[in-house]
Amino acid sequence: MSLLSVRDLTVHYGGIEAVRGISLDVQAGELVSLIGANGAGKTSTMGALGGLLKAAGSLTYDGVDLSRLPAHERVGRGLALVPEGRGIFAKLTVLENLQMGAYCRNDSSQIAHDLAQQLEQFPRLAERRGQLAGTLSGGEQQMLAIARALMSRPKLLLLDEPSMGLAPILVEQIFRLIERIASEGVAVLLVEQNARQALEIAQRAYVMESGVITLSGEAKALAADPRVRAAYLGH
Numbered sequence: 001m002s003l004l005s006v007r008d009l010t011v012h013y014g015g016i017e018a019v020r021g022i023s024l025d026v027q028a029g030e031l032v033s034l035i036g037a038n039g040a041g042k043t044s045t046m047g048a049l050g051g052l053l054k055a056a057g058s059l060t061y062d063g064v065d066l067s068r069l070p071a072h073e074r075v076g077r078g079l080a081l082v083p084e085g086r087g088i089f090a091k092l093t094v095l096e097n098l099q100m101g102a103y104c105r106n107d108s109s110q111i112a113h114d115l116a117q118q119l120e121q122f123p124r125l126a127e128r129r130g131q132l133a134g135t136l137s138g139g140e141q142q143m144l145a146i147a148r149a150l151m152s153r154p155k156l157l158l159l160d161e162p163s164m165g166l167a168p169i170l171v172e173q174i175f176r177l178i179e180r181i182a183s184e185g186v187a188v189l190l191v192e193q194n195a196r197q198a199l200e201i202a203q204r205a206y207v208m209e210s211g212v213i214t215l216s217g218e219a220k221a222l223a224a225d226p227r228v229r230a231a232y233l234g235h
């Protein structure tokens with residue numbers, strides 16, 4: 001049984017159908033990428049999975065239909081979204097942002113343990129723990145958004161364009177971080193413009209165009225597919 005199983009997902013904005021009946025699966029511990037051009041419907045898909053957008057279709061997670069649950073209850077069940085643009089709380093400190101990530105939990109000693117662990121894994125955030133999150137650099141804000149999501153102890157992390165707007169060296173760091181998270185057993189569904197690296201680190205991938213999934217399969221096979229190479233890899 002898949003950890004996440006999406007069937008016939010549809011998202012409308014008024015008369016515009018941004019996502020037109022897509023289906024996808026993520027297995028426990030799997031790293032899956034979703035690639036596609038601007039406007040293909042990737043962010044709408046992620047918003048629907050995270051519970052931020054109204055959608056039609058079925059969304060089964062861990063054997064339970066989540067399609068009617070609000071976003072915070074999805075987080076409580078282990079499905080965490082890091083939205084495009086990060087969504088950190090600019091007026092709260094780094095530490096407060098991390099604490100907010102655990103709001104759905106009540107195991108306070110475990111929360112303290114996880115907080116210490118995140119600060120250890122992200123030394124830049126530890127150094128800046130008392131600073132307002134809005135004063136961090138773009139790369140640090142992205143790290144904070146991911147660390148905050150990890151504070152909810154997700155089984156599945158939805159990452160929407162984590163490398164967007166970052167300098168190449170930080171893009172590299174973000175991809176290494178995503179690999180590490182996946183290697184620790186957290187399943188990841190990754191939306192990325194940076195198709196080459198998204199296909200390099202994923203086990204499987206989906207290609208989305210104009211609201212539908214046009215190709216899917218092993219990430220390596222997709223990276224070698226002439227249609228993917230021409231449209232997304234620049235050769």
Ligand code: ATP
Nearest residue numbers: 013016018036037038039040041042043044045084
């Ligand atoms: P990007 O990489 O630019 O975020 P995307 O693949 O994530 O692109 P979406 O942002 O999901 O695509 O957009 C899919 C379609 O829905 C586009 O045609 C977009 O113009 C439209 N759209 C997105 N958000 C809204 C909105 N709030 N109101 C109306 N139309 C929207």
